[in-house]
Structures are given as structure tokens and as C-alpha cells.
Amino acid sequence: MTETRDGDPPATDGGRSTDGVESPDGSEFGVGEQDGDGPRIEFRGGKWASTVPLVFFIAWAILQSGVLGIGDTNGLVVGALIGTTLGMFLVRGDWKAYADTIFEGMTQRVAATAIVAWLWAGMFAQTLQTGGFVEGLIFAADALNVGASTFPAAAFVLCGLLATGIGTGYGATVAFVTLFFPAGVLIGANPVLLFAAILSGAVFGDNLAPVSDTTIVSAVTQDADIGGVVASRFKYAIGAAVPAFAAYLIAGSVMSGVSLEGAVALRESANALGLVHLLSMGIVILTAVAGRHIVEAISWGLLVAIAFNLLFGLSSASDIVVFTVTEAGSLSGLPVVEVGETAGVGGSLYSGAVGFFPLIVLTLLIVAMAQIMIRGGGFEAIQTFLLDRVATTVRRAELTMVLGTATINGMITINTAAEIAIAPYIARIGEKFNINGYRRANILDANTSALGYIFPWAGGVLVGYQVMVGPDGLGAEYGPGMVVNPIEVVPYVFHGWFLVAIFVLAAITGFGREYIPDRVSEEVSRA
Amino acid sequence: MSVFDKFLAGWSFRGSTPDYAAGDVLEVMVTGEEDGGAGEGGGSAGEGRGGHVARIGDSTLRIEGAPADAINTRIIVDVESWDDSAHTGRATYRKTVGESAF
Numbered sequence: 001m002t003e004t005r006d007g008d009p010p011a012t013d014g015g016r017s018t019d020g021v022e023s024p025d026g027s028e029f030g031v032g033e034q035d036g037d038g039p040r041i042e043f044r045g046g047k048w049a050s051t052v053p054l055v056f057f058i059a060w061a062i063l064q065s066g067v068l069g070i071g072d073t074n075g076l077v078v079g080a081l082i083g084t085t086l087g088m089f090l091v092r093g094d095w096k097a098y099a100d101t102i103f104e105g106m107t108q109r110v111a112a113t114a115i116v117a118w119l120w121a122g123m124f125a126q127t128l129q130t131g132g133f134v135e136g137l138i139f140a141a142d143a144l145n146v147g148a149s150t151f152p153a154a155a156f157v158l159c160g161l162l163a164t165g166i167g168t169g170y171g172a173t174v175a176f177v178t179l180f181f182p183a184g185v186l187i188g189a190n191p192v193l194l195f196a197a198i199l200s201g202a203v204f205g206d207n208l209a210p211v212s213d214t215t216i217v218s219a220v221t222q223d224a225d226i227g228g229v230v231a232s233r234f235k236y237a238i239g240a241a242v243p244a245f246a247a248y249l250i251a252g253s254v255m256s257g258v259s260l261e262g263a264v265a266l267r268e269s270a271n272a273l274g275l276v277h278l279l280s281m282g283i284v285i286l287t288a289v290a291g292r293h294i295v296e297a298i299s300w301g302l303l304v305a306i307a308f309n310l311l312f313g314l315s316s317a318s319d320i321v322v323f324t325v326t327e328a329g330s331l332s333g334l335p336v337v338e339v340g341e342t343a344g345v346g347g348s349l350y351s352g353a354v355g356f357f358p359l360i361v362l363t364l365l366i367v368a369m370a371q372i373m374i375r376g377g378g379f380e381a382i383q384t385f386l387l388d389r390v391a392t393t394v395r396r397a398e399l400t401m402v403l404g405t406a407t408i409n410g411m412i413t414i415n416t417a418a419e420i421a422i423a424p425y426i427a428r429i430g431e432k433f434n435i436n437g438y439r440r441a442n443i444l445d446a447n448t449s450a451l452g453y454i455f456p457w458a459g460g461v462l463v464g465y466q467v468m469v470g471p472d473g474l475g476a477e478y479g480p481g482m483v484v485n486p487i488e489v490v491p492y493v494f495h496g497w498f499l500v501a502i503f504v505l506a507a508i509t510g511f512g513r514e515y516i517p518d519r520v521s522e523e524v525s526r527a
Numbered sequence: 528m529s530v531f532d533k534f535l536a537g538w539s540f541r542g543s544t545p546d547y548a549a550g551d552v553l554e555v556m557v558t559g560e561e562d563g564g565a566g567e568g569g570g571s572a573g574e575g576r577g578g579h580v581a582r583i584g585d586s587t588l589r590i591e592g593a594p595a596d597a598i599n600t601r602i603i604v605d606v607e608s609w610d611d612s613a614h615t616g617r618a619t620y621r622k623t624v625g626e627s628a629f
Contacts, residue, residue: 289530431628432582512537515545519528
């Protein structure tokens with residue numbers, strides 16, 4: 001089954017592929033089959049009207065995040081709710097089938113699997129941050145005596161490490177722009193390049209981390225195990241990271257910094273002990289790749305991280321979980337009980353899990369809207385168009401998947417939401433050519449991760465920019481030299497651009513392509 | 528497959544028309560159903576009439592004996608014959624092992 005490379009460009013005639021196999025027609029793909037055995041919903045305006053909820057949501061997301069620059073997931077939830085409600089008014093006949101379909105979509109296993117993984121990943125990520133992982137990485141940079149020219153390259157590697165450990169590129173961006181960015185600029189590194197390097201590190205981690213929200217979504221929506229997906233995408237990630245690191249070294253030596261008054265010593269916040277969480281991170285990655293259930297893998301990492309935090313004094317027990325009461329009582333002496341003005345629960349386990357609640361609700365609504373499209377015929381109509389007119393060969397199918405993911409992520413700048421919206425099409429188009437789950441998941445996640453941190457309106461860029469321009473931001477503290485215009489970083493997010501380029505080339509050349517008969521992804525373990 | 532093997536899998540350029548051989552046992556996603564006419568891709572007339580099809584890249588595997596509702600399910604098949612020049616083959620249904628991700 002070993003083959004030589006077949007590197008011809010994709011066919012453009014829509015009829016025959018370059019290797020002489022006639023393109024299929026719609027019937028070849030089973031187009032026209034009703035998905036599943038649920039009820040069909042009849043819409044006023046035909047099957048295309050079933051796309052109204054999701055189209056409205058996408059338009060809302062573009063307006064909110066792209067035009068107005070508001071990166072609030074709760075706002076997207078409202079958009080999804082309104083879109084879902086609007087669709088109901090277009091239903092012909094009894095609305096009960098429409099309402100039932102909302103429940104049907106929300107109870108799909110694909111959503112439940114992602115939700116379970118997110119909750120554990122959130123707790124783990126927050127516990128690592130509470131345990132001084134960032135401060136440990138700053139110590140590493142200080143110990144390596146990183147200078148102005150090499151600071152961007154170091155920031156890329158270290159931010160990539162942090163993002164891989166905590167699974168959130170947004171969180172890694174905020175942490176590094178807050179702590180690492182001012183130190184680098186004051187040493188003499190170019191601020192635009194340094195910000196871009198931090199964003200590149202965020203892309204790397206968001207793409208590769210087993211606890212990343214985008215990794216989890218890409219795996220479970222393509223019916224692939226998370227550990228296997230991480231292992232299979234390593235070749236693409238490292239293929240983009242090596243030239244990106246070299247590019248930061250070269251650019252760092254030719255792009256000058258700015259002159260600022262003041263001094264921020266790296267070692268002020270450095271803490272060598274924080275580096276023990278490299279072990280916590282390694283345990284999660286290795287156990288996940290070894291095929292253990294993602295909940296089990298993260299749980300082991302979480303236990304080790306908590307033990308390290310308490311053992312080395314990186315955090316207190318109340319930093320991990322705390323019950324705040326308004327009056328002292330018999331339990332006030334416990335290390336996890338505090339007296340405060342407002343009663344409540346807190347700590348890294350609490351905030352880590354709760355932080356995912358808006359995304360969980362949004363995911364349920366998006367999956368419900370997708371199910372409405374399926375039952376109403378809109379999903380099938382779009383799929384038929386793509387398979388009949390665009391994705392007529394395997395190469396064109398993969399290019400369609402790559403460019404489609406890029407387009408949706410360019411419009412919806414909260415990348416996980418974009419990924420969930422396009423995931424069903426990646427699954428179906430890929431399956432129609434027997435492309436296996438690992439490959440589909442990798443195509444889906446690459447542009448989702450990359451483009452979420454490149455364009456000026458992207459959520460990843462905006463969270464970093466907010467740290468600079470906020471009321472107590474870097475600009476207020478150090479002056480305008482510490483503020484980077486988001487549009488300036490676009491060409492310098494090297495890892496993101498290289499990742500996009502690698503997948504375009506991979507689709508054309510077949511690098512990394514795997515079919516279902518080659519290797520079937522392992523079962524996605526579900527609770 | 529070991530952890531090490533998982534990291535090394537797929538480091539190759541895979542063509543768009545994979546070929547198989549008689550006797551291969553494959554897991555495939557059923558991608559369509561023949562409309563009863565002679566199939567495309569060089570299959571002889573009458574071969575696989577009314578059967579199912581698995582499109583693997585740009586190769587085509589015609590499947591006999593699959594359940595009527597086999598489209599978008601993953602099945603195990605025995606490859607009976609394969610034409611390397613046309614990248615088409617015939618296979619027999621063995622069992623259903625899964626379904627589409629969506």
C-alpha cells in the first residue's frame with residue numbers, strides 16, 4: 001500500500017481528477033439520503049430556510065467579534081438563542097418537531113464529550129497557572145541570559161510551552177503580554193516582533209495541547225481519540241515551529257527595539273520551582289497519547305499539579321479550592337475555609353471549570369442549530385453543492401476543508417465557536433473520501449488555531465492588545481512605546497502562517513494524508 | 528500501536544488513488560450506493576449492480592451484501608478483486624463496526 005508521491009495540482013475542470021479517475025456524482029455519495037431517523041422539519045422558504053438560525057448566529061458573531069471587536073462568548077450565546085428562536089417562526093405546521101430537534105441536537109454525544117473534557121482541562125490549566133508555571137518559564141529565560149535579539153525566539157518557545165501545558169492560547173497570551181512582553185521591550189526587543197512571537201507560541205499550544213479546547217473539539221467531532229490526534233499532528237506543528245523559531249532569530253537580529261525609560265527585571269517575578277509543572281504537563285500528554293481516557297489523563301496531571309503546589313509552597317490549599325463564609329464558625333479553621341464579605345466558592349478548580357461554562361452553553365446551541373439544518377435539509381443541500389461542484393476529488397476535498405476552515409475562522413474570530421460550526425462539514429466531506437479521523441481533525445484544528453491569533457480582529461490578538469491599552473495597562477504604565485497596533489503583527493505571526501501554508505501544501509501533495517483503511521482512529525472514550 | 532509509532536505515523540506523501548489487493552480486509556466508510564447502472568471507473572457491466580460504494584480517495588470499492596442502510600456507516604469488507612490500472616475493486620460485506628461522526 002506504499003505509494004509514490006503524486007504531486008500534481010488539483011484538477012480544475014470539475015470533471016476528472018489529474019489521476020484519471022472520473023469524479024463522482026451526487027448519487028455516488030449517497031446525497032439525497034435522509035440523515036438519521038429523526039423527523040423532517042418543513043420550513044417556509046424550503047430547505048435553505050433551515051440555515052437561518054446558524055446564518056444569523058454567524059452574522060451576529062461577525063458583527064460582535066469582527067466589526068465591534070467584542071470578544072465575549074456570552075454575547076455569542078445571546079446571538080445563538082435569538083437565531084434559534086427566529087428559525088422557529090419559519091417552520092411550516094407544528095413547531096413541536098423544531099423544539100424537539102433543539103433537544104436532539106443538544107443531547108448528541110459529540111457535545112457531551114467535549115464538555116466533559118473541557119471541565120477537567122479547565123481545572124488543570126488554572127491549577128498550573130496558580131502554581132507559578134509562568135514564573136517558572138520566566139526563570140528559565142533569565143537563567144538562559146536571553147538578550148534583545150533572541151528574546152522573541154525565546155518568547156515563542158516559552159509561550160508555546162505554557163500554552164501546551166494549560167491548553168489555552170488566550171490565557172497564555174494574557175500571561176506573557178503581562179509579564180514577559182514588558183521585560184523584553186525594556187531589554188531592547190522589537191515590540192511588534194515580540195508580541196507576534198507570543199501569539200505564535202499561543203498558536204502552537206492551542207493547536208497541540210491535549211487539554212486545549214480546540215484540540216478537544218477537533219478530535220471528538222471527527223470521532224478520533226484525543227491522544228492519537230495530538231500524536232498525529234505533531235509532525236505538522238513541529239514542521240511549522242522549526243522555521244518559525246529560525247525566523248524569529250533572524251528577524252530579532254535585524255528589527256530594532258524602542259527606547260524606554262524604566263526597568264523591569266525578569267528575576268523579580270521569576271520562580272524556578274514553577275518549572276516542576278513541566279512534569280504535570282508531561283504526565284497529561286504522555287498518558288493521553290498512550291491511549292488513556294482524556295479525563296483520566298488530565299486527572300493524573302491535576303493530582304500531580306496539586307501535590308507540587310502544596311509540597312513546594314507554590315500555592316495554598318485555599319488557592320486550589322476555597323469556601324468563603326461571612327461569619328466565623330466551627331469550620332473556619334480549615335485551610336479551605338475563609339471568612340470574607342461575600343459567601344461563595346473559589347479557587348483554581350472552581351474558576352477553571354466555571355471559565356468554560358459560556359463556551360459549553362454556546363456549544364450546545366451551535367450543535368442544536370446544526371441539527372436543525374440537518375432535519376430541515378439545509379445541511380444536505382450545502383453538502384451536495386460542495387461534493388458535486390467543489391470537492392470532486394480527494395485533493396480538492398482536502399483543499400475545500402482547509403480553505404473552508406480558514407474562511408469561517410477569518411469571519412468568526414472566537415476560534416472554538418468557528419471550529420464547532422464547521423466541524424460537521426469537515427466530517428462529512430472527509431468521510432466521503434474515507435479520509436481518516438486524525439487527518440480530518442488536524443485539518444480542522446490547524447487554521448482554527450492559526451487564524452485565531454493573526455488578524456487584528458482575532459480574539460487571541462485582542463486579549464493581548466487589551467493588556468496593553470487597558471486602564472491599568474502597559475501603555476499607561478510605560479508609555480505608547482509599549483503598545484503595539486494589532487495590524488502591525490499580522491505578517492510576523494510566523495508559526496501561524498507556516499501552519500496554514502503546511503496544510504495547503506499537505507492537501508495538494510498528500511503529505512500526512514491517511515485513509516480510514518490505513519489506520520482507524522481509536523474509539524473516543526465517552527462517559 | 529505504541530506511543531512512538533503514533534508520533535511517526537503519516538510521515539509520508541500519500542497518493543490520491545490508493546490500491547489494494549484481493550484478500551485484504553479493510554475497514555471503510557460506505558460513501559454511496561450504485562444506481563443500478565454499470566459503475567464508473569472501469570467496472571465491468573453488471574458488476575456490483577445495486578450495491579454500495581466506498582470511495583477511498585479517488586479509488587472506488589464496490590461492496591456487495593451490505594445492509595440497505597449502510598451509507599455513512601463504517602464496515603469491514605473482504606476485498607475480492609482489485610484493478611490497479613483503474614483503481615477500482617470489488618469487496619464483500621462482513622460486518623458493520625461504526626457510523627458517521629455526524
